[in-house]
Amino acid sequence: MGFSILDELPKLLWLVIGLAAFAGVIGLLLLVVDRGPRARRDWWQAAFFLGPAVLLLLLGLVYPALRTAWLSFFDGSGETWSGLDNYVWLFTQPEILIVLRNTLLWVVLAPVLATATGLVYAILVDRSRFESVAKSLLFMPMAISFVGAGIIWRFVYAYRPAEADQIGLLNRVVVAFGGEPQQWLLNQPLNTLLLIVVLIWVQAGFAMVVLSAAIKAIPSEIVEAARIDGANAWQLFRSVTLPSVWPTLTVVLITISVQTLKVFDIVRTMTGGQFDTSVIANEMYNQAFRYGELGQGSALAVFLFALVIPLVIVQMRTNRRVREQQA
Amino acid sequence: MSDPTPRPTSAAARVRRRLSGRVGSAVAIVIALLWTMPTFGLLISSFRPEQQIKTTGWWTFFTDPQVTLQNYADVLFGTSSQGQLASYFINSIVISLPSTVFVVGIAALAAYALAWMDFPGRDWLFLGIFALQIVPLQMALVPLLSIFSQGLVVGGVQVLPAWEFQGALEFTNVWVAHTIFGLPLGIFLLHNFISALPRSLFEAARVDGAGHGVIFRRVVTPLIVPALVSLGIFQFLWVWNDLLVALIFAGGNADVAPLTVRLAEMAGTRGNEWQRLTAGAFVSIVVPLLVFFSLQRYFVRGLLAGSVKG
Numbered sequence: 001m002g003f004s005i006l007d008e009l010p011k012l013l014w015l016v017i018g019l020a021a022f023a024g025v026i027g028l029l030l031l032v033v034d035r036g037p038r039a040r041r042d043w044w045q046a047a048f049f050l051g052p053a054v055l056l057l058l059l060g061l062v063y064p065a066l067r068t069a070w071l072s073f074f075d076g077s078g079e080t081w082s083g084l085d086n087y088v089w090l091f092t093q094p095e096i097l098i099v100l101r102n103t104l105l106w107v108v109l110a111p112v113l114a115t116a117t118g119l120v121y122a123i124l125v126d127r128s129r130f131e132s133v134a135k136s137l138l139f140m141p142m143a144i145s146f147v148g149a150g151i152i153w154r155f156v157y158a159y160r161p162a163e164a165d166q167i168g169l170l171n172r173v174v175v176a177f178g179g180e181p182q183q184w185l186l187n188q189p190l191n192t193l194l195l196i197v198v199l200i201w202v203q204a205g206f207a208m209v210v211l212s213a214a215i216k217a218i219p220s221e222i223v224e225a226a227r228i229d230g231a232n233a234w235q236l237f238r239s240v241t242l243p244s245v246w247p248t249l250t251v252v253l254i255t256i257s258v259q260t261l262k263v264f265d266i267v268r269t270m271t272g273g274q275f276d277t278s279v280i281a282n283e284m285y286n287q288a289f290r291y292g293e294l295g296q297g298s299a300l301a302v303f304l305f306a307l308v309i310p311l312v313i314v315q316m317r318t319n320r321r322v323r324e325q326q327a
Numbered sequence: 328m329s330d331p332t333p334r335p336t337s338a339a340a341r342v343r344r345r346l347s348g349r350v351g352s353a354v355a356i357v358i359a360l361l362w363t364m365p366t367f368g369l370l371i372s373s374f375r376p377e378q379q380i381k382t383t384g385w386w387t388f389f390t391d392p393q394v395t396l397q398n399y400a401d402v403l404f405g406t407s408s409q410g411q412l413a414s415y416f417i418n419s420i421v422i423s424l425p426s427t428v429f430v431v432g433i434a435a436l437a438a439y440a441l442a443w444m445d446f447p448g449r450d451w452l453f454l455g456i457f458a459l460q461i462v463p464l465q466m467a468l469v470p471l472l473s474i475f476s477q478g479l480v481v482g483g484v485q486v487l488p489a490w491e492f493q494g495a496l497e498f499t500n501v502w503v504a505h506t507i508f509g510l511p512l513g514i515f516l517l518h519n520f521i522s523a524l525p526r527s528l529f530e531a532a533r534v535d536g537a538g539h540g541v542i543f544r545r546v547v548t549p550l551i552v553p554a555l556v557s558l559g560i561f562q563f564l565w566v567w568n569d570l571l572v573a574l575i576f577a578g579g580n581a582d583v584a585p586l587t588v589r590l591a592e593m594a595g596t597r598g599n600e601w602q603r604l605t606a607g608a609f610v611s612i613v614v615p616l617l618v619f620f621s622l623q624r625y626f627v628r629g630l631l632a633g634s635v636k637g
Binding site: 007010012013014015018026029030031032033043045046049050052053056057059061062063064065067069071117120121125128134136137138139141143144145146147148150151152153154156158164165167169172201205206210213233258261265268269270281284285288289297298301304305308309312 | 386
């Protein structure tokens, strides 16, 4: 059966209905809100404005998060209390220990390398003739989905037997230097590192843009003064640029770390978590939605949340410091 | 010499500077190549005939250029085993537009109230919503899915009925899920922007007898258009590129599943059908790239203004 636009009409109709209904409700709300009784006006006006957001958040985020925490103390069906069993499982099951090790690798490598690449590139292209084009090149992967990025890199890692022509860029390069073509995504622990490359590829642009703005914010008098004192490029970098962008650098590093902890799509698209490449977010999906182990899936989600908290605290502190510096 | 200072530089320093300039440029070019080559290779491949893609590298295109649009025709409009991505493309649009509009609208209202309306508990509420930004959406998936499929029962009382949507109506689940997950960051970003508007603006409007509804519509909205666009781009790209939420709230149904879900599936089951994967990946990438390049200014501004969603 081929594609037919007629099959698509109900969807488009529902799209229009959905958007129109939303516009209608908001429009009505804004009309009504000024016409009510004067008594306790502030109260119910605020309720009108905030009501939709608060209701949705309570229903879709607050209650579910609490419920997930609660479910993590139950067995797979979510009915029998099992105490800390799921957490014991989380830290003793060999397969899950590999998942935790992989997640650690991701969180250590991806943020540092993405930020470093972004910083180096931002400095190198700063005030060059091609700056904006050069930046777009690095930045473009940010618009691409992790699924798309996963396919792009699977193609780079593609494997053909040694006697055939290689179609993957990486194996082509290896063969050109006289090596044997490898099945990159099957050999651990290298395969996890090659997946991490994909995230670095996506996130370096983010680091570059934010750091580039910070570099441009360094007062030019300081840079000039250092130049006049005879500082070379390296000295300039170490004693002027780096200290000035340090708070921003920390924020970027932590933001990417938080993203990295939750990485799911890349692993799912490229290996499906096989060959010892799974990470927490992928395992959580498998446990909760494929194996029906709600308790174990919930425990993984809670553990993920626990890992995010200290990072966010550091980030909030640094953010405040950046603001104070700018003020 | 371009150095504005007249002080004499040693020959060694000059050599070193020139070298660091050369090395620097070389490093920048290498990085730029590494960052563009993979995408470029995929793009070239998507236009090569199947037989060629599968037997020779995409770089042979430069010595033996053969171009075809067959891959795109197959993957978009062919049989369902070939992908039939046109239908999923429409699903992606039907998912992304409302999920974006809903978040921008609801977040703007909430951010305005949090910034400029007086009511008890305002600061606590803001803090609470701010804190929600850090909750990974993995924490919400299982219970939210059960709310959709079984309704919400509190203490034996059915507070919400089950939503038993069929066919196209199932998009509603995805819209609601994406809207919820987008709200904390949306409210935070817009609050930053709206609370920075000058107080005199609101006082003048109030003196003229305008209520909150009128102020929001006539005064605030026109002023925060750039912020709304920034948030809109973020949310749109996020939703369009999302896999996890779509997989859970629409994954089982080909009528509503977006491109990402279909592509991930094809990468899993037909991982060596590169003629489809390359063209398919580009079908999914083209919209975000267009949005990104045409609205890059807003995108960068948004990045610099706030965090990134999780």
